[in-house]
Amino acid sequence: MEFTFDLNTIWFILIGVLLAGYAILDGFDLGVGSLHLFVQEDEDRRILINSIGPVWDGNEVWLVTGGGALFAAFPHVYATVFSGFYTAFMLLLFVLIFRAVAIEFRSKQPMAWWRKSWDVAFSVSSILIALLMGVALGNIITGIPLGADKEFQGTFLSLLNPYAIMVGITTVALFMMHGSIYLAMKTEGHLQERVTKWINNTIIFFVITYVTTTMFTLIYVPHMTEHFKSEPWLFFVAVLNMLAIANIPREIHLKKYFLAFLSSCASIIALLALFAIGLFPDIVISNPNPEFSLTIYNAASSQKTLGIMLTIAIIGIPFVLAYTISIYWVFRGKVKLTPMSY
Amino acid sequence: MSTEILARLQFAFTIGFHYIYPPLSIGLGVILVIMEGMYLKTKKPLYEKMTKFWVKIFALTFALGVATGIVMEFEFGTNWATYSRFVGDVFGSALAAEGIFAFFLESGFLAILVFGWEKVSPKVHFFATIMVALGAMMSAVWIVVANSWQQTPAGFHIVGEGLNARAEITDFWGMVFNPSSMERLSHTLSGAWLAGAFLVISVSAYYLLKKRNIEFAKNSIKIALIVATFASLFQLFTGHQSAVGISKTQPAKLAAFEAHFDSSAVAPLYLFGWVNEDNQKVNFGIAIPGMLSYLIYGDADRPVTGLNAFAKNDIPPVNIVFQSYHLMVAIGMALIAISLFSIFLWWRKKLFDHKWFLYVLVFSVLGPQLANQLGWISAEVGRQPWIVYNLLRTSEGLSKAVESSQIVFSLILFGIIYLLLFILFIFLLNQKIQHGPDDPETIPSEYEHQKTALDRNIGE
Numbered sequence: 001m002e003f004t005f006d007l008n009t010i011w012f013i014l015i016g017v018l019l020a021g022y023a024i025l026d027g028f029d030l031g032v033g034s035l036h037l038f039v040q041e042d043e044d045r046r047i048l049i050n051s052i053g054p055v056w057d058g059n060e061v062w063l064v065t066g067g068g069a070l071f072a073a074f075p076h077v078y079a080t081v082f083s084g085f086y087t088a089f090m091l092l093l094f095v096l097i098f099r100a101v102a103i104e105f106r107s108k109q110p111m112a113w114w115r116k117s118w119d120v121a122f123s124v125s126s127i128l129i130a131l132l133m134g135v136a137l138g139n140i141i142t143g144i145p146l147g148a149d150k151e152f153q154g155t156f157l158s159l160l161n162p163y164a165i166m167v168g169i170t171t172v173a174l175f176m177m178h179g180s181i182y183l184a185m186k187t188e189g190h191l192q193e194r195v196t197k198w199i200n201n202t203i204i205f206f207v208i209t210y211v212t213t214t215m216f217t218l219i220y221v222p223h224m225t226e227h228f229k230s231e232p233w234l235f236f237v238a239v240l241n242m243l244a245i246a247n248i249p250r251e252i253h254l255k256k257y258f259l260a261f262l263s264s265c266a267s268i269i270a271l272l273a274l275f276a277i278g279l280f281p282d283i284v285i286s287n288p289n290p291e292f293s294l295t296i297y298n299a300a301s302s303q304k305t306l307g308i309m310l311t312i313a314i315i316g317i318p319f320v321l322a323y324t325i326s327i328y329w330v331f332r333g334k335v336k337l338t339p340m341s342y
Numbered sequence: 343m344s345t346e347i348l349a350r351l352q353f354a355f356t357i358g359f360h361y362i363y364p365p366l367s368i369g370l371g372v373i374l375v376i377m378e379g380m381y382l383k384t385k386k387p388l389y390e391k392m393t394k395f396w397v398k399i400f401a402l403t404f405a406l407g408v409a410t411g412i413v414m415e416f417e418f419g420t421n422w423a424t425y426s427r428f429v430g431d432v433f434g435s436a437l438a439a440e441g442i443f444a445f446f447l448e449s450g451f452l453a454i455l456v457f458g459w460e461k462v463s464p465k466v467h468f469f470a471t472i473m474v475a476l477g478a479m480m481s482a483v484w485i486v487v488a489n490s491w492q493q494t495p496a497g498f499h500i501v502g503e504g505l506n507a508r509a510e511i512t513d514f515w516g517m518v519f520n521p522s523s524m525e526r527l528s529h530t531l532s533g534a535w536l537a538g539a540f541l542v543i544s545v546s547a548y549y550l551l552k553k554r555n556i557e558f559a560k561n562s563i564k565i566a567l568i569v570a571t572f573a574s575l576f577q578l579f580t581g582h583q584s585a586v587g588i589s590k591t592q593p594a595k596l597a598a599f600e601a602h603f604d605s606s607a608v609a610p611l612y613l614f615g616w617v618n619e620d621n622q623k624v625n626f627g628i629a630i631p632g633m634l635s636y637l638i639y640g641d642a643d644r645p646v647t648g649l650n651a652f653a654k655n656d657i658p659p660v661n662i663v664f665q666s667y668h669l670m671v672a673i674g675m676a677l678i679a680i681s682l683f684s685i686f687l688w689w690r691k692k693l694f695d696h697k698w699f700l701y702v703l704v705f706s707v708l709g710p711q712l713a714n715q716l717g718w719i720s721a722e723v724g725r726q727p728w729i730v731y732n733l734l735r736t737s738e739g740l741s742k743a744v745e746s747s748q749i750v751f752s753l754i755l756f757g758i759i760y761l762l763l764f765i766l767f768i769f770l771l772n773q774k775i776q777h778g779p780d781d782p783e784t785i786p787s788e789y790e791h792q793k794t795a796l797d798r799n800i801g802e
Binding site for chain 1: 404405408409410411412413415416418419420421423424426427429430431432433434435437438439440441442443445446447449450451452453454456457458461462501508510511512514741742743744748751752755756759762763766769770773
């Protein structure tokens with residue numbers, strides 16, 4: 001495949017950047033949610049929720065913006081995937097909102113049964129969100145049945161194939177690892193000791209699922225590996241990913257939790273880069289009938305729109321980065337429960 | 343039911359529910375900027391207390407706005423895939439601008455607004471408040487621009503035919519400043535200011551009736567009243583501008599607003615009535631003869647284009663549009679009356695003396711909410727049968743891959759989760775109001791302590 005650095009390619013990369021931003025940010029708060037039930041005491045659970053308290057809402061904005069950018073840059077992808085994955089996405093919306101409700105409700109009443117029920121709701125919905133997103137990603141990797149009219153021709157149940165579920169579980173494991181490292185940064189004392197022990201377990205969980213998924217991919221989804229065969233230097237990304245993961249236990253051992261967190265972020269970026277390289281220049285692969293695939297060219301908006309949007313992005317993105325970083329700077333340090341807390 | 347009806351029902355339900363919250367955020371944002379500005383200027387602790395309390399309410403409305411907004415962002419694609427393909431190129435840049443300029447601004451600085459009181463200096467906090475208020479308004483700008491383009495498309499050309507036809511942008515600013523966008527934006531924004539202002543008025547009046555937080559309530563109500571008076575009068579002006587604009591750009595919609603059928607006739611202005619669409623009559627109606635002609639053209643004897651000038655399948659359902667439009671106007675007038683009467687009482691130093699009027703103010707919060715919903719119904723149902731005016735029919739915009747059983751399923755899901763969400767909203771809103779501005783928001787395990795603090799406040 002000839003690689004030309006045109007507007008379509010830039011937008012393919014930018015949507016990837018938004019997706020990576022979302023995965024890194026909402027990834028840790030979904031991870032914290034997934035691990036929530038592993039602590040028992042009420043105060044510890046409150047610390048967990050409040051570690052994501054000021055930011056989880058803003059993190060979801062990345063999803064909204066990612067959806068908007070996809071709609072704008074590749075309307076056919078947006079239309080095909082969102083209508084094709086209708087039931088899956090409706091369930092996703094349901095659990096997204098349900099999780100928000102659980103976070104808000106949980107600490108508002110003192111009764112143990114009340115808090116425990118919402119704790120379960122919070123944790124289960126966090127896991128389900130990660131799982132559903134992974135399943136969607138898995139289907140994009142294998143390809144989905146499309147018609148000549150660009151419309152999805154499968155069913156909800158056809159989306160729940162073993163490979164997609166495997167990618168879903170890998171996503172859950174990835175976010176758990178990411179979330180446990182985040183928690184090590186935000187906690188102290190006995191809770192931090194416990195959280196630090198989780199990191200090793202979640203890394204093992206993630207590496208097992210990741211290796212399994214990779215093997216399945218090599219065997220059953222050969223089209224994802226074509227670019228790596230023709231351009232062997234791309235293996236560098238995969239190596240980078242392994243190095244980033246291997247670096248995490250080292251930094252944890254040195255008690256450099258922030259560096260460990262950055263390694264975990266790098267790993268997420270590398271994983272999405274592998275995914276993007278495998279797809280390029282397709283976005284949604286049609287399987288069977290690859291001639292109906294949605295590519296960065298046949299699914300895109302006009303050159304003019306892509307150009308206007310690039311201008312908007314170039315003006316806007318420095319601001320977005322500046323205030324995202326400043327917010328996290330303001331809220332750096334360990335979680336303290338205050339009267340404003342959840 | 344057909345897929346089309348179900349998809350429209352779901353969109354109407356989810357957008358209607360969503361639209362409770364963003365107007366509150368936009369309106370409260372303006373009021374927060376005023377309150378915190380007063381605090382920085384006067385250094386009076388009362389203004390700090392006011393800002394802190396209303397920030398909590400703002401955060402609540404914002405959180406619900408985000409949660410229900412994600413649904414909207416998905417729903418164009420899930421239920422209206424063909425429409426998304428058709429408008430993506432045009433709609434896209436507006437939505438991208440909304441995401442980058444508005445959502446990030448709003449959500450980023452909100453964290454400082456709510457959790458950052460002790461972490462940043464008062465000036466930085468004030469800056470964050472301005473940014474959040476601006477972000478809230480920016481989101482309205484872009485979504486109303488996109489919606490207005492559906493009403494009065496401009497700055498585009500059609501590329502491709504049949505299945506592959508779509509609108510592509512030729513002139514970005516032509517799209518942004520399409521013929522109806524500025525009128526509709528100012529009308530929508532003033533509706534949002536009213537929603538925020540009357541929430542503050544209502545809660546403050548409630549405190550006054552309960553004889554709690556008196557100083558807090560009196561000062562809050564005054565600031566909100568100024569905003570409400572300005573916004574309600576501005577609303578009348580922008581509403582008129584909008585109607586004149588619609589007479590040129592969407593004559594069928596204007597004719598449906600007033601149930602005007604005969605193009606050769608001078609058009610009256612109905613105060614109320616019930617439209618019989620079969621015999622094209624308005625029953626039980628009272629009308630001012632020639633008034634619509636006069637308002638549109640400044641000439642009471644000039645005919646206005648009627649519904650009969652259009653093909654039967656090109657006009658909207660008349661009675662729904664007529665009723666929602668007239669109710670909206672009636673509520674708008676009532677809000678003007680309430681605002682002006684309040685100002686009058688304030689001038690006579692009797693604003694807080696009449697118990698019955700404080701009750702009116704407590705319930706006035708429903709006015710802008712209803713009018714905002716009715717306004718959207720008038721605008722959107724009035725655009726039917728088109729999803730993009732004169733270009734794409736609503737029935738052609740649906741998702742081909744989605745069956746009606748799937749929509750029934752998702753409607754049930756939304757029914758459940760929005761019921762839960764609404765209970766949550768009312769529960770938390772009530773809790774914050776009952777706690778009042780003096781108590782730090784304590785967790786309920788300290789409920790008893792709180793109660794004593796509350797009892798003390800009542801004595802003040």
